Amino acid sequence: MSSSAHSDNSLKLEATSVSCWQLWQAVRSKRPLVHCITNFVSMDFMANVLLAAGCSPAMAHSLDEVESFVAISSALLVNMGTLSPEWVASKKLAAKKAVELGKPWVLDPVGCGATPVRTTSCLELLACKPTVVRGNASEILALAGAAASVKGVDSTAISNDALEDAKHLASKHSCIVVVSGAVDYVTDGQRVVTVRNGHPLLTLITAAGCSVTALIAAFVAVAPGQALLATAHALAVFGLAAEEGLKVVPRPGPGSLRVALIDLLHMVQEDTVVEGVRVAVMSQLS
Numbered sequence: 422m423s424s425s426a427h428s429d430n431s432l433k434l435e436a437t438s439v440s441c442w443q444l445w446q447a448v449r450s451k452r453p454l455v456h457c458i459t460n461f462v463s464m465d466f467m468a469n470v471l472l473a474a475g476c477s478p479a480m481a482h483s484l485d486e487v488e489s490f491v492a493i494s495s496a497l498l499v500n501m502g503t504l505s506p507e508w509v510a511s512k513k514l515a516a517k518k519a520v521e522l523g524k525p526w527v528l529d530p531v532g533c534g535a536t537p538v539r540t541t542s543c544l545e546l547l548a549c550k551p552t553v554v555r556g557n558a559s560e561i562l563a564l565a566g567a568a569a570s571v572k573g574v575d576s577t578a579i580s581n582d583a584l585e586d587a588k589h590l591a592s593k594h595s596c597i598v599v600v601s602g603a604v605d606y607v608t609d610g611q612r613v614v615t616v617r618n619g620h621p622l623l624t625l626i627t628a629a630g631c632s633v634t635a636l637i638a639a640f641v642a643v644a645p646g647q648a649l650l651a652t653a654h655a656l657a658v659f660g661l662a663a664e665e666g667l668k669v670v671p672r673p674g675p676g677s678l679r680v681a682l683i684d685l686l687h688m689v690q691e692d693t694v695v696e697g698v699r700v701a702v703m704s705q706l707s
């Protein structure tokens with residue numbers, strides 16, 4: 422990397438850690454209504470994460486209601502976790518409505534690659550032009566058509582393994598793609614931003630990934646035209662809340678983390694965010 426490119430990235434890093442807090446304050450003041458069509462496992466945790474972060478969640482999946490719900494919402498979250506033919510139809514209808522109304526929508530391709538129907542359904546939703554796609558490494562590899570092994574909804578790969586496929590997916594579908602893991606990679610196909618917040622114990626809380634995808638929808642909703650940065654900031658805020666939460670619990674385990682994460686999303690202070698966010702521009706073409 423040339424020295425000018427390096428200093429350019431350093432400048433962006435400084436600006437990034439400040440604007441993360443500003444963006445979160447925008448979320449809190451605008452309190453975006455996030456319409457979630459998610460899975461049975463994640464509903465409660467996801468709604469609580471969104472509430473604690475300052476958003477207004479609503480879970481609504483009925484085929485005869487989703488279009489009206491998209492119309493009154495700031496953003497849509499579509500999660501493939503516990504799919505059924507009826508729900509997949511609802512998800513496609515909602516996604517198409519969001520695109521028609523110019524509202525952001527975010528796809529979580531849970532378990533993509535685990536079964537043929539799941540892969541097909543995820544690809545059909547991908548064709549509905551999501552603003553952001555967030556999955557673990559196995560899910561992103563499967564979505565990109567790579568020969569990937571998956572273990573149900575869990576990843577058997579690390580996030581770096583899926584970075585090139587994430588870039589291709591993002592370019593091909595003109596969207597932001599996130600591969601989550603110990604390092605989260607956020608790309609629009611050209612630029613790659615890394616987020617190094619979080620804790621390994623997050624993998625032992627079901628629906629942590631589902632919930633951070635919903636938080637991405639909220640952040641993108643308040644930052645039109647800045648989906649890459651908003652996505653990275655949402656991941657950072659979620660990971661930082663987990664880190665800070667674990668510092669204050671008497672027994673740091675998954676159960677305590679689940680509660681502490683929600684508490685910290687509610688109460689974390691500006692200086693902690695400004696100092697603790699680890700977002701970096703990894704690469705940028707042009």
Ligand SMILES: Nc1ncnc2c1ncn2[C@@H]1O[C@H](COP(=O)(O)OP(=O)(O)OP(=O)(O)O)[C@@H](O)[C@H]1O
Pocket residue numbers: 531556557558574575576601602603604605618619620621622623624626627628629630631632633656659660
């Ligand atoms: N080893 C790790 N260290 C730090 N943070 C992690 C680690 N693994 C995952 N995370 C964080 O946990 C969150 C969930 O990511 P993960 O990749 O586990 O999602 P997922 O597999 O889709 O989860 P789920 O299916 O349970 O919703 C992200 O915010 C990610 O940054």
Ligand SMILES: Cc1ncsc1CCO
Pocket residue numbers: 460462463502503531574627628631
């Ligand atoms: C465990 C599980 N099964 C279907 S969805 C889900 C939540 C984590 O993705």
Ligand SMILES: [Mg+2]
Pocket residue numbers: 531532556557574630631
């Ligand atoms: Mg997941």
